[in-house]
Amino acid sequence: MSLTGFSTPWWFLLLLLVAAVVVGYVLAQRARRKRTMRFTNLELLERVAPRSQGWSRHVPAALLIVSLILLTFALAGPTAEQKVPRNRATVMLVIDVSLSMEATDVQPTRLDAAQDAAKTFAEGLTPGVNLGLISFAGTATVLVAPTTERAGVRKSIDNLKLAQSTATGEGIFAALQSIEGFSAVVGGAQGPPPARIVLMTDGKQTVPTDDPYDPRGAYTAAQRAKQADVPVSTISFGTSHGMVTIEGDPQPVPVDDSSMREIARLSGGDFYKAATAAELKQVYASLGEQIGYEIKEADASRPWVVLGTIVLIGAAGSSLFIGQRLP
Structure with missing residues (x-):
């Protein structure tokens, strides 16, 4: 089975919203860093602020973005040649x-x-x-x-x-x-x-x-x-x-x-x-x-829906595990 087209490609306009979410996330992370740097007593900051989790703290957001992309492809109605x-x-x-x-x-x-x-x-x-x-x-x-x-x-x-x-x-x-x-x-x-x-x-x-x-x-x-x-x-x-x-x-x-x-x-x-x-x-x-x-x-959106849903569940699970909250 090979992908041949999309029945409702206008759903791809949702990718603009996904891109906006990505930009918003990046800007939020920068603003957070600026607020953190306002502390003048770095020794006190180390005591009251949790230790940095490094790149792992971005995993839930990344999975959420990927799931939104996959679900957008599903909404666009991919079709494939099927026997x-x-x-x-x-x-x-x-x-x-x-x-x-x-x-x-x-x-x-x-x-x-x-x-x-x-x-x-x-x-x-x-x-x-x-x-x-x-x-x-x-x-x-x-x-x-x-x-x-x-x-x-x-x-x-x-x-x-x-x-x-x-x-x-x-x-x-x-x-x-x-x-x-x-x-x-x-x-x-x-x-x-x-x-x-x-x-x-x-x-x-x-x-x-x-x-x-x-x-x-x-x-x-x-x-x-x-x-x-x-x-x-x-x-x-x-x-x-x-x-x-x-x-x-x-x-x-x-x-x-x-x-x-x-x-x-x-x-x-x-x-x-x-x-x-x-x-x-x-x-x-x-x-x-x-x-x-x-x-x-024939309609070939099912794999995209399944994969997007699995990634979305992964985003929620990793957010609870890493940040003790939903994204």
Whole structure:
């Protein structure tokens, strides 16, 4: 947390009064010394006057001045950038369940690792975030509409089933439709909550064609997401040497980093690569921080009030101890 400004800086005018108190104290000490020196019999003065306490007699006054300065800073309303949980946001988690997710280059399989990481992501999101779930292979299916309840999302993630083909564009379009419908219901006077799509896939689009610029293709969907101000954070999951067996024939299923990077760029989102289950969890953890929290200017006066009060109590205590009176 770093100090960034003051909400009511005009309270700093009180420092002029603090400065006046300092000047008054100095003048009072000089006047006292002059009155003391009026005694002509120095021997008698030593008998009737208490021994000088040296610099320690100024400790109560110094602490009082410091406390007034600290409390003045508190009144000025210091603010600081603080990470606070979002109380309204929509996230659609879009997971690839094509047959390539059966590859074992990520142990135990890509799908098993993806399910584990996705559940951790869902459980770690702040309560104010509405999370939805979509799976896609040859078609896209909305499994859970945006909701703050996590149990349904976790259960649906556990029940993900593999299918043929990869319709990446359909997954993005389905997510946009879910976000639009949800925003229309909960928008209210504040407008629709900020939204984001988190797309996790391991391969290249194959449906409706392998052209991502097809009207229902991934790049077209990414451009539509950009227009809707819904960035797509893409996670390219797997390695370049993944293999699966389909109908008895081994087939290579390398990840398609370039397409995922382009989808993120076109939509205004971020691209992430994860080649292991641990890396995937790290990516989801980073996304959880970005999505679940925001940086806001918040009141930071409490430490100043606490410190000023403690110093003020110290001033009173030292005055009683040193001078047997309150300052």
